[in-house]
Amino acid sequence: MKVTIETIEYIANLSKLKFDTDEKEAFAKEFESILTHFENIQNEDLEKAKFSLMDNTVGTLRKDEIKTFENRKELFQNAKEIKDGCIVIPRILE
């Protein structure tokens, strides 16, 4: 199968990643060899196989109780800029 530069650009856009021309070309080449290898899965007889679900796991609900979160400061310790208890981001409304 042929992986085009346009496909790489489309996927990069969905992934929120940016690549220069050389990187795009390298990706197209690598993708081609990886996806060609993946084609071995097409030869498998999966007619009767069902989509794998983690159906042996039972979801559990906890009680809806109010708990006070003490260390608010720690929760924000990794944000780059804080103003009035909020994380600063670029302006999104004009």
Place this chain on the structure above:
Amino acid sequence: MKKIIEMSIEEIKEAYAMKTLKVSQVLEAYFDQIKKYDDKIKAFISLREEEAIKEAKILDEHLEKGELSGLLAGIPVAVKDNISTKDLKTTCASKMLEDYQPPYDATIVKKLKAAGAIIIGKTNMDEFAMGSSTENSAMFTTKNPWDYSKVPGGSSGGSAAALAAGFAPLTIGSDTGGSIRQPASFCSVVGLKPSYHRVSRFGLIAFASSLDQIGPFTRTIKDSALALKVLQGKDPLDDTSKESSNIDYFESIDQPIYKMKIGVPKEFLSEGLDSEIKENIVKTMEELRKLGAQVEEFSLPISDAGLSAYYIISSAEASSNLARYDGIRYGYRPEDYKDTDDLMLKARTEGFGKEVKRRIMLGTYTLSSGYYDAYYNKAMKFRSKITDTFKKAFETYDVILSPTSPILPFGIGEKTSDPLEMYLADIYTVNINVAGLPALAMPSGFSKDGLPMGIQLIGDHFDESKLFQVGNHLEKKIKVKDIFPKLEVK
């Protein structure tokens, strides 16, 4: 007496019980070893010496009074840098999380601390656990203690190398497609990937949530069983974890294995397997027969397409899990940006390394409209087939034996140019994660050039007991656990 840094957890615990060693003495011995050799090996991303020594002193007071309690009391432990530690940076070996300080401990870190273990530092890995050599670390590449020109394996290469180099008697890793077992074999240590559901993943920075499991690196099989006892159990913070606190692996670990049936998938011994590793497996099969087990080859025709299914599923989950890194709340933030969109684009483009981007791209591709049916849907169907195939095999066999890696530890830089070649080397380990099974990697000898080789024992779901039992007997027969690498400062 044996050197402290060569002792097993069991031996250190005995020395504490006899009061022939103090906790601070043990800590000092390991930190001395780290200071002497880690400049060269580079297993650690961060160390916490001062706090660890303080904790050791407190434990020594307990020891003095005969009140040292906890399954891992006074045992130094190093943790892979994708497992959250409060007050200690958790970088995932990525520029994206270079200065990330988790506000909480992972559940397994809490468990280690509650058992009395002392965290001594965080170990190097492939960025976001994606890779098989630590060469994808944004920090540095860890060297194999047995041969500095070789990789230690990955992604938990720092944890495996740290154990082999005598930097700790217990280290913790994570395994999504072989990331504990392959480095364990490359560094000649014991590495366990527990059954999916066995150990809580809360606080483990996610790569592929349906495949990730946390597990220990140890010198011996018994230490591995002890570590699992500490790590396992239901966690309300991880709904996929299940209760297993009533299991005692030590009840059966010394029982003979002469009634056991051990299967070796013949597909795992075919084309592509290094001839010395093949010879080693045949020898291991003989040893198991001498122990009275019934060993035979059988067909498990899943490995090739299984590798594809693994890379499709893991990359798909990674592309979704890593969407959270947007440079807003935490993580790398670029210097200049026009607007939020530009901020996110630059944060991700500058913050992620090449392999991480490749997996995000691959995952996004296989999930995208038009390709979903051909890739992700097929892979998830094949996943059921893999699980069923293993289930059927375990109706006949107690344990499955296989090599861990088709190749010996390779040279640093040798395989970085072709990603597919690197992926293909995961052929024996990935299917185990896809099926959610437990597997134990253990040392099984050395190549003519002195490079470590390892085998993998695979068990049915939640059947770690049998792995420990077979491993324990094999360990006594193979006799490589007391061979240590000769480290050089140069």
